[in-house]
Amino acid sequence: METLATLFSIAVTYAIINNVVLSQFLGICPFLGVSKKTETASGMGLAVIFVIGIASFVTGLINQFILANEALLNLGIDLRYLKTIVFILVIASLVQFVEMFLKKSMPALYESLGVFLPLITTNCAVLGVALNAITYEYNLLETVVYGLATAVGFFIAIVLMAGIREKIEYNDIPKPFQGTAIVLVTAALMSIAFMGFSGMNI
Amino acid sequence: MNKYTERLFNGIIKENPTFVLMLGMCPTLAVTTSAINGLGMGLSTTVVLVFANLLISIFRKKIPDGVRIPAFIVIVASLVTIVEFLMKAYFQALSDSLGVYIPLIVVNCIILGRAESYASKNGPVESMFDGIGMGLGFTLGLTCIGIIREVLGNGSFFDMPILTDLGFTPIATFARAPGAFLVLAFLVAGMNIVRKKMDEKGKPLAKPSGCITGDCANCTSKCADEKK
Numbered sequence: 378m379e380t381l382a383t384l385f386s387i388a389v390t391y392a393i394i395n396n397v398v399l400s401q402f403l404g405i406c407p408f409l410g411v412s413k414k415t416e417t418a419s420g421m422g423l424a425v426i427f428v429i430g431i432a433s434f435v436t437g438l439i440n441q442f443i444l445a446n447e448a449l450l451n452l453g454i455d456l457r458y459l460k461t462i463v464f465i466l467v468i469a470s471l472v473q474f475v476e477m478f479l480k481k482s483m484p485a486l487y488e489s490l491g492v493f494l495p496l497i498t499t500n501c502a503v504l505g506v507a508l509n510a511i512t513y514e515y516n517l518l519e520t521v522v523y524g525l526a527t528a529v530g531f532f533i534a535i536v537l538m539a540g541i542r543e544k545i546e547y548n549d550i551p552k553p554f555q556g557t558a559i560v561l562v563t564a565a566l567m568s569i570a571f572m573g574f575s576g577m578n579i
Numbered sequence: 580m581n582k583y584t585e586r587l588f589n590g591i592i593k594e595n596p597t598f599v600l601m602l603g604m605c606p607t608l609a610v611t612t613s614a615i616n617g618l619g620m621g622l623s624t625t626v627v628l629v630f631a632n633l634l635i636s637i638f639r640k641k642i643p644d645g646v647r648i649p650a651f652i653v654i655v656a657s658l659v660t661i662v663e664f665l666m667k668a669y670f671q672a673l674s675d676s677l678g679v680y681i682p683l684i685v686v687n688c689i690i691l692g693r694a695e696s697y698a699s700k701n702g703p704v705e706s707m708f709d710g711i712g713m714g715l716g717f718t719l720g721l722t723c724i725g726i727i728r729e730v731l732g733n734g735s736f737f738d739m740p741i742l743t744d745l746g747f748t749p750i751a752t753f754a755r756a757p758g759a760f761l762v763l764a765f766l767v768a769g770m771n772i773v774r775k776k777m778d779e780k781g782k783p784l785a786k787p788s789g790c791i792t793g794d795c796a797n798c799t800s801k802c803a804d805e806k807k
Contacts, residue, residue: 458664508683509679553771554768555771558771565760568757
């Protein structure tokens with residue numbers, strides 16, 4: 378039961394309280410760029426959940442069995458310093474691989490997520506999750522839950538933002554604030570709202 | 580003005596990555612809670628940028644075109660790892676407060692963007708100066724935003740309590756997440772006004788590239804197309 382409680386606390390903390398976009402500033406690019414329509418925003422959000430889910434599992438495996446391998450560490454070989462290089466390459470090739478796989482075997486899913494996949498390689502949230510999981514010393518299961526929770530947090534933030542942007546499209550905004558500036562003001566207000574959750578004690 | 584000072588001027592003023600090109604938004608928002616953090620992040624990015632530009636420019640004829648992006652990423656990631664360890668060794672406090680954003684320099688648009696649009700087409704010395712210019716421009720941007728947020732959010736300037744001594748109550752929100760978005764929003768709005776003025780004068784500023792324009796497909800190809 379202890380583990381289940383830990384997992385639940387990780388999930389709630391990173392999906393809502395420490396929201397990836399609104400309080401950690403990871404994945405700002407797609408958050409500002411792909412949030413014009415709710416449909417595309419939810420497509421992007423789903424693609425991020427999909428990629429981070431796979432990527433956190435794979436990078437977790439690599440970390441546990443290769444980089445921080447007990448046997449190697451006992452031999453005095455510490456490969457952990459390679460984490461940044463290994464993870465960015467693994468994530469970049471993983472996204473390519475997932476894209477090819479989806480195109481070949483799941484055309485329906487590819488239709489809905491395909492266009493977003495290349496955008497995700499340079500998304501700092503994916504690399505950030507992989508690196509943070511090591512800093513927080515999560516085990517494999519916790520890493521995957523942490524990754525998925527972060528991605529769900531991203532989904533919530535980007536879909537909410539898209540909903541608000543669809544509304545403010547019809548508002549009379551001062552000229553200099555049109556475009557990105559008003560989106561950033563909106564993000565600031567959303568961030569204040571999400572700060573309210575930080576009082577939650579889990 | 581010779582071509583080296585031209586590169587420096589270009590990076591710091593004409594195509595300033597923060598104010599004009601609006602690149603590298605993740606670190607711009609995340610680490611500017613205080614002026615010293617902004618400065619530290621800017622300088623570490625500068626170091627990576629200078630050496631990445633130098634190495635990529637040296638190897639530009641050896642790297643096959645088809646695998647150039649992965650090759651650039653490996654070079655940048657190695658440099659970032661070195662910088663990360665140097666900071667852990669010599670600037671422990673700064674390294675702790677910047678945290679995961681140091682390794683995330685790898686995915687910073689500015690670095691791959693400059694590699695693709697400048698260093699892979701020009702000689703090593705020019706590329707180095709381009710890196711210094713762009714890096715210092717980025718440092719300037721981050722430090723300015725850091726100063727604004729620190730003064731408003733903490734009442735201090737580089738950790739010197741200047742405003743709190745005068746009886747000013749800091750607005751803590753500015754040092755936290757919402758303040759970052761708010762300060763950047765006003766910065767973008769201000770730049771929109773400047774941009775319009777410069778357009779009317781007939782001296783248009785360089786277009787913003789990267790995520791802020793809504794096209795985050797990949798900064799590399801976009802920058803490359805625009806700069807030629």
